[in-house]
Amino acid sequence: MKTFLRGLLGLAIAMPVMALLLIAGAWGRELWLSGRPALSGAEDTNPALIARGAYLARVANCAGCHSPRGGAPLAGGLPLGTPFGTLFSSNLTPDPETGLGRWSADDFWRAMHHGRSRDGRLLYPAFPYTSYTAMSREDADAIFAWLRQQPAVRQAAPAHQLGWPYRWQTALAVWRLMYFTPGDAPSQDEPGADRGASRGEGPQAVIARGRYLVQAVGHCAECHAPRNRLGALRDATGLRGGWHGVQGWTAPSLANPRAAGVQDWSEDEVAHWLRAGWSPRGAALGPMADVVAESLQHLSEADARAIAVYLRDLPREATTPAEFKPAPPAQLDLGRQVYAKHCADCHGDRGQGRRIDGQPAYPPLAGNRAVTLDAPQNLLQTLADGGYAPTTAAHPRPYGMPPWRQVLSEEEMAAVATVIRQSWGNQAPAVTAQDVLRLR
Structure with missing residues (x-):
């Protein structure tokens, strides 16, 4: 009994000590990273560099996260939901108070490569520095040069809304110790x-x-x-x-x-x-x-x-298809009725899709991998909320999908999704009303 109690006492002492050592190690590593010299960069206003930055910012889709809905481009404040709480994107315009106006190219590089803000704060990886860490210094400088040319917008981002312990910088330092190592960015000489x-x-x-x-x-x-x-x-x-x-x-x-x-x-x-x-x-x-x-x-x-x-060229993933079991006849009958009433006019009675004036309009459902994924969430999201294919130069007139959330019951939506997944040669697992309810 005494041996057992001594063991418990030793464990009670060891656990806090180990936690302190882990925290000390995490912050020690952060101090070492912050002290590493930055690669030399140029705050250049060369038009060619700015044009290159504009292109790279498009490829990186900076505006996708840093432009609030209906707000000024790149002004930040867009809420980003995560399992740990809501984060808000930062202001990338050159405003000196709320944006990047006082940042240098070195500051921007540290954010992209090390995930550290100008004031030393560790950045949450909702900002994908875990990928950007492999970006070259030259490309980071080009993006920064372009950002410096954008209109300044004074707009402070709301404070992050994170639960305990995720809002602590110490917790983030420990996370980085376990999961993040700054990458070796390629030089300009590498293709x-x-x-x-x-x-x-x-x-x-x-x-x-x-x-x-x-x-x-x-x-x-x-x-x-x-x-x-x-x-x-x-x-x-x-x-x-x-x-x-x-x-x-x-x-x-x-x-x-x-x-x-x-x-x-x-x-x-x-x-x-x-x-x-x-x-x-x-x-x-x-x-x-x-x-x-x-x-x-x-x-x-x-x-x-x-x-x-x-x-x-990616190696093929070795997977086992989900076992195919035809849905009950009653569900398939209901699904066919819903499909004939709401879907066939656009997607065809055989799921073949539809062209208008010789141009593709509504995508085929027969053989469409998007509807036969093992998990049906994407198909159900589209059925429930509708949406549009993107408007692009190569496809300037996409046709929309209306939302059926307020029209179809859970059973009807599950049935029509199942018919789509099990008709015209498609073979995917049936969808249940519970699958639909999970989206609601």
Whole structure:
């Protein structure tokens, strides 16, 4: 008994000591990182540098998170929901009080590469410095040069609304100790960081450029890679898909041809889809439609092809398809009635889609991977809330999907989703009313 009590006493003493050592180690590492010299950068107003920054800011989709709905571009304040609370994006305009007006190029580089603000605060990884850390100094300087040319807007971001202990900088320091290491940014001489894809260099240079755009500038893993319970990316380079519970959408695996992998597509098909957001195989909807509209459609032809080459080269994910079980006849009968009444006019009685004036209008549902993902959330989100494919130069007239949330019951929505997933050669698990209720 005495031995047991001594063991408990030792454990009671050891646990706080270990916690203090962990905290001390986390802050010691942060002090070491903050003391590392920054790479030399130039605060240049060269028009070519600013133009390059404008392009890179588009590819990085800075405005997507830093422009509030209906507000001034890049003025921040957009709420970003997470499982740990709500964060608000920062003001990227050159306002000296609430934006980047007093920042230097070195300050901006530390934020992008080290995840540390000008005043020394650690930044939450909702700002994807976990990907931007692999961006080159030259590209970071170009983005900063462009941001400095934007109209200044005085608008302070609201305070983050995080629960305990996530609002503590110490907790963030411990998280970074476990999950974040600043990357080795490529130099300007490396093809991935420059424009190797547009200079007619070899296949490896094109793949390197595609990897750099996907993993660093485009930060695709922030959505298309799974996360652990503490929000850290797992296997960021694998791009095996992620679930975004707050938004209610699944970012499907880019390594699985049954999901969103493009290993079986041609290079032309992938490059076109990235810039158009639409192809005979399906359309971008939900958060991905925003990404195409605000970012990907502005890719150069060379960069779109570099991304296509890189994504087609990803190792295929070894997966076992979910077991297919036909839905009960009563559910299929109800689903067919709903489909004939509300869906067939646009998507066709055989799910073949529809063209108007010879141009693609409504995407096909037969063979559409977006509707046959193992998880039905994306299909249910589209049925419930509707939406539009992105308006792009290559697809300037997208047709919308009306919301059916207020029209269909949970049973009807589950039934029509099941019919779509189990007709015209589609074979995916049935959807239940409980699946629909989870979205509501």
